Amino acid sequence: MTDEPVRIDVSRATDAAGASAADASGLLGGVPSVGGLSGRPADAWATLVVAHGAGTGMEHPFLEGFATAVQALGVATLRFDFPYREAGRKFPDRAPVATATWRSVVEFARARSVEAGAPDEPIWVSGKSFGGRMASMAVAEGMPAAGLAFLGYPLHPPGRPEKARDEHLPDVAAPMLFLQGRNDPFAAPNEQLDDLVGRLRAERGPTGAPISLEWIADANHSFEIKGRKRPAHEIGASLAASVVDVMRANPPA
Numbered sequence: 001m002t003d004e005p006v007r008i009d010v011s012r013a014t015d016a017a018g019a020s021a022a023d024a025s026g027l028l029g030g031v032p033s034v035g036g037l038s039g040r041p042a043d044a045w046a047t048l049v050v051a052h053g054a055g056t057g058m059e060h061p062f063l064e065g066f067a068t069a070v071q072a073l074g075v076a077t078l079r080f081d082f083p084y085r086e087a088g089r090k091f092p093d094r095a096p097v098a099t100a101t102w103r104s105v106v107e108f109a110r111a112r113s114v115e116a117g118a119p120d121e122p123i124w125v126s127g128k129s130f131g132g133r134m135a136s137m138a139v140a141e142g143m144p145a146a147g148l149a150f151l152g153y154p155l156h157p158p159g160r161p162e163k164a165r166d167e168h169l170p171d172v173a174a175p176m177l178f179l180q181g182r183n184d185p186f187a188a189p190n191e192q193l194d195d196l197v198g199r200l201r202a203e204r205g206p207t208g209a210p211i212s213l214e215w216i217a218d219a220n221h222s223f224e225i226k227g228r229k230r231p232a233h234e235i236g237a238s239l240a241a242s243v244v245d246v247m248r249a250n251p252p253a
Helices: 061-072 095-115 132-141 190-204 230-239 240-249
Strands: 004-009 031-039 046-051 075-080 121-128 147-151 176-181 213-215
Touching: 004 095, 004 230, 031 061, 031 095, 046 061, 046 095, 046 132, 061 075, 061 095, 061 230, 061 240, 075 095, 095 121, 121 132, 132 147, 147 240, 176 190, 176 240, 190 213, 230 240
Parallel strands: 046 075, 046 121, 121 147, 147 176, 176 213
Antiparallel strands: 004 031, 031 075
């Protein structure tokens, strides 16, 4: 399947309170729209929106391989670029711009589902590192999502475990999946993420939505394994089944 290029209007993006997030000229992060890649198998039963990491874009082979494998399992995908990538900048957007972008993209994904005759289709959100973290911040602020799948959550800057980026996660009520490499410097020591997931589960209680954590042995932040050469496309594809399995196990209530 070849993904369809799309344009996603972000000029009407809103902040967490519902007010316009665009600047005085009607731009968000300096652009009126961002590019996207949409793929929908004929038997689609859900949509997964996927954001890139801070140093890459939506066309990175890792995300291409991941999206292709997800589609093969019956899930539509929508990848997109944040405004800074659209504008050709290297430094990631600040959180208010990134989360406003997420809200616009999820609205676009919902509209695509409606066009496809599936208005009640569950829409999950996912992202590599920065993209996943911004998704979780948007959901914590109220963005609707059937669930979240993190492809390497950046729990803290490398070597700075005391700078944990988890303060908003208790405000996320949807199911969550953390896919994390054992050798990921953004989650070392591993026990810090284990403890976070345990604490979140305890706070949700036995009736709360489930939280899953899957460690990938010997993998780094890009899910590369030392001594095992694999193209990025293949690495991304290898994560698809874990994500789709969790999506299937957590249908909308």
